[in-house]
Amino acid sequence: MSSAAKAIVPADLSQLNQGQLRKLELQIARKYSGKVPWGIVAWAFGNLLVWLSLWPLVIFEAIPLWLGFVLATISLSLVYLPTHDAQHYIIGRPGTKWHWLNELMGHATSWMIVLPFELLRVTHLDHHRHTNDPDLDVDITSHADGPWQAIWSAIKHRQPNAKRGDDYLASAARAGRPDLILLTIVYKLGHIGILIALAWSGYALEAFLLWWLPTQLASIYLIFFLSWAPHSPGMGTGRYRDTKNWRSKVGNILSMGMQYHIVHHLHPYIPLMDTPAAYRELRPILKAQGCRMEM
Amino acid sequence: MQFALTWVMKLLPLIFGLGFLAPVIAAAMQALALPTPFDLPPLSLGFVIGGLWGLFATITGRWL
Structure with missing residues (x-):
């Protein structure tokens, strides 16, 4: 996890409600937009x-x-x-x-x-x-x-x-x-x-x-x-259920960055090339939301 | 216009088979120096295979 993520994401996310989790998620995701x-x-x-x-x-x-x-x-x-x-x-x-x-x-x-x-x-x-x-x-x-x-x-x-x-x-x-x-x-x-x-x-x-x-x-x-x-x-269907983070047997480049497709579905304004970094920062929140993750 | 387009789209596999697959088959036979059955010219063989395959795809809606 990056130092920026450490600064934003509290160590214990179980104390946060849905609204607070979503706010935190957005706060991180927005860092990757606009460029x-x-x-x-x-x-x-x-x-x-x-x-x-x-x-x-x-x-x-x-x-x-x-x-x-x-x-x-x-x-x-x-x-x-x-x-x-x-x-x-x-x-x-x-x-x-x-x-x-x-x-x-x-x-x-x-x-x-x-x-x-x-x-x-x-x-x-x-x-x-x-x-x-x-x-x-x-x-x-x-x-x-x-x-x-x-x-x-x-x-x-x-x-x-x-x-x-x-x-x-x-x-x-x-x-x-x-x-x-x-x-x-x-x-x-x-x-x-x-x-x-x-x-x-x-x-x-x-x-x-x-x-x-x-x-x-x-x-x-x-x-x-x-x-x-x-x-x-x-x-399944639903915001945190319709796609996943997965480990590709051929690596991220040959699978076209799709290991981090979950970031794209949650925040489609994040450029493809920034989805791995965004995923690493968002990971604790996605875990708290019960997303399927292999990495 | 719509009527004509509908028919063109329906017949597209046959058009593709005769217009594109036939010369591709002929060119491949010549490039690989493959013999044709009954001494057919390569393009004739291309028309037979491309035409029949295109007809099959037109009727069934699938190439495979």
Whole structure:
């Protein structure tokens, strides 16, 4: 625990009531808000440049296609998290100096994984409102009893008639944003149109291995670590019950910082890169609240 | 417009199979120097596999 936490958190939390615990929790959490997380801004735009540069590098044979495929899969796996900070307006809230950058970052990168930024935002905020609700959580289809079932479920829910797609569109409709349904269709048709154009221009394998297949693999990876691992199995509903702190077998970086997902659900304005530090400070309070914690 | 979009979305797996999978299969066969059955041109084989797979996905709503 940091010295700042020692200064704030009393040694014996059992003497505090719910209101006092919540006040203390907020006091700590607020310390981590309000700063622009420049690291994730650099991550978003740097990753966009890396992925775009793979195309000429592969086409002009500066790197082999297999290496391009590996790098593209890593790159597309790294697209979502910066947009996730932007979905929560962490780079800049409406009316603030950096709001334009927040929105630019989201829109400029989400297309790489063929999803409109606004759809990601609307559905993700819905996930926060209804986490683990079997009828309303847009990510409920990622729930599974074990890791292999989770991977299979993620594959099944990428099929044309899968429930996951319907849940996302239903969420957009509930939010009064039917325009996002049309926009999602435009993204999808645009993606397939570009893939077909590339394939018939002599770049079929490049299109397949730099965009289509990496997008599928990245999506499965993201659903596994961002959705299944922190919310399933056996998690309930409610502020301190719908997600957990967990120890990943592949470490925090390879599980994309999701070991500390509980901090994100409780205080979604905290930047991703600050969630481990915030967790360490909040830990005694979360323990007092009965949260599930493995570290 | 909505009618046309609905149909395009319904037929999207078939469009994907014929428009994208077929040339990908043909390019992969050529890159790996794999022989085709009955001496079919690689693109013809791509159309057969991509078309049938796309049709299956269009009818059943799943690729796998």
